[in-house]
Amino acid sequence: MHLSTVETVLEYQVHSPTHFCFNIEAAHWPTQKILGERLGISSGVTPHSAVDRASGNRYIRFDAAPGPLKVSYQAEVEVNTPDPNPALRETPVGEVPDEIFPYLLATRYCESDVLCGEVVRMFGALPPGIGRVRALVEWIREHIAYKPGSTHSTTTAQEVFEQRAGVCRDFAHLGITFCRALNIPARIVVGYVWFDEPPQDFHAVFEAWLGGRWVLFDPTGMAPVDRLVRIGTGRDAKDVAFATIFGQLQMTRKEVMVLEHDPRPASPVLAI
Structure with missing residues (x-):
């Protein structure tokens, strides 16, 4: 607690x-x-x-x-926020509940349809489950620079993937896009959480649907997700402004x- x-x-x-x-x-x-x-x-x-x-x-x-x-x-x-089970599995698309299904689809800021081929090449051979989501989160953390001012309100996941820089919402969008390209439902979460740098602001992370529940991930690594005070949840940033x-x-x-x-x-x- x-x-x-x-x-x-x-x-x-x-x-x-x-x-x-x-x-x-x-x-x-x-x-x-x-x-x-x-x-x-x-x-x-x-x-x-x-x-x-x-x-x-x-x-x-x-x-x-x-x-x-x-x-x-x-x-x-x-x-x-409970700790996730390390053995959580991915849900086959045919078993995804109706209310979760929209989070499999490409959206304005998360072009999973455009990046699908590249994402499958990068992560498709990994064993399905929470470990694969953690692997893509680690890839984002290692390859995308956190750089305030490098993006704007209309920047998409594809643009962040190409320029290799962004802020927390861009990191979240990329995580969502990677998951959806692998047929894992995912959505954005915005909230309050304390972190050292940069100065305090609203913070964006994402959730993936694993083992019949939503699991939080923060690709920036800036703050522990179990301390996040949730404000908004949605398909991408346009739902949580x-x-x-x-x-x-x-x-x-x-x-x-x-x-x-x-x-x-x-x-x-x-x-x-």
Whole structure:
């Protein structure tokens, strides 16, 4: 069990009437428990919340008039992510459940159909199972340089594979693409987790469907996945953006903070 206090502060100068959709709250998820949380939004807006039942993703939507806008979120979350069985096997495509099947398909940022031949050449001869996924994760870690500023919001897995550099979402996209090319369902997960470098930010990892369950992997090796406070889960980055914005504005501040604690029997420090 791990206990983390997480916080996000986002500030904008809004130039025209704008609609916002934020995904920054800790998800309702079986492996984590929200002990307390607080959401703050500038006065003058009327937010409403929604939860995607399939993913557990939580969304905050509202319209904002021109002017300054501040959105903040704090939460204390208990995370209980079990260690995976080292003998987990891959599931034959014909036995993949209907609700998992979409995570086998190529998507905008994960062109598993394009890279299929190359991926099978690289990893197809390895014994199927969690060991093969760990092998492709290790390949990504060894051959892709973590380089902030080397990619942008529309960079795809194929482009990262070719240029050999990216950031955490690019590493996750490449892991997803490799898995799907091997007929292993995979999806992106974004959350809060503490790590040394670079400065704190939202962190992207991926999950592979093995042995009838989802297993987390972090190709960057920057943080232990069993401590990740999950925010969003989806097919690729377009499903888990922390902010989707319809309008003209300038971001003036973005801070993400994570503080890990030893588990302790105490009352929540944040009010719901």
